[in-house]
Amino acid sequence: MKKQCSFHLAENLNRLAHWLRIMGYDAAIYRAVSFDVLVTRCQKERRILLTRSSKEASDKRRFQRILIKSTDYRNQLTELGEIIECNNQNLFTRCPKCNHPLIDSPSEKVATLIPAYICEAHKIVQVCRGCGHIYWQGTHFEAIKNTLRSIFP
Ligand SMILES: [Zn+2]
Structure with a gap:
């Protein structure tokens, strides 16, 4: 079984966040915060940053990040296929709107x-x-x- 990871998503990945939450993943989006704050939160909360910005993805600081290339949520989920899995037990355990369990x-x-x-x-x-x-x-x-x-x- 794959490790249950948690994520931090850029604001423009709202739809992907929605689907990750449906699958039971902790997928946070903080609106109107600076990139520095995002990085600090990823480090502190051990979240993987998902971003479509190659500039953000190539930042020199130490934190986990994945550059999302597709624009369609289905392809975006496929891009994450190596680290996430669709486990029936986890489905519908988290609110797609606000990320709370x-x-x-x-x-x-x-x-x-x-x-x-x-x-x-x-x-x-x-x-x-x-x-x-x-x-x-x-x-x-x-x-x-x-x-x-x-x-x-
Ligand atoms: Zn909710």
């Missing part, structure tokens, strides 16, 4: 916040303690899984 909750507990038919159909839902978003394993989950299967056969 998701917590399983009985749907009854959040019944007032979700449609009644969702509460009926799903005994357990996933709640984000970061942004409050509530997720359930509906049809879009299958679509996401199919997309990931096509990238990580």
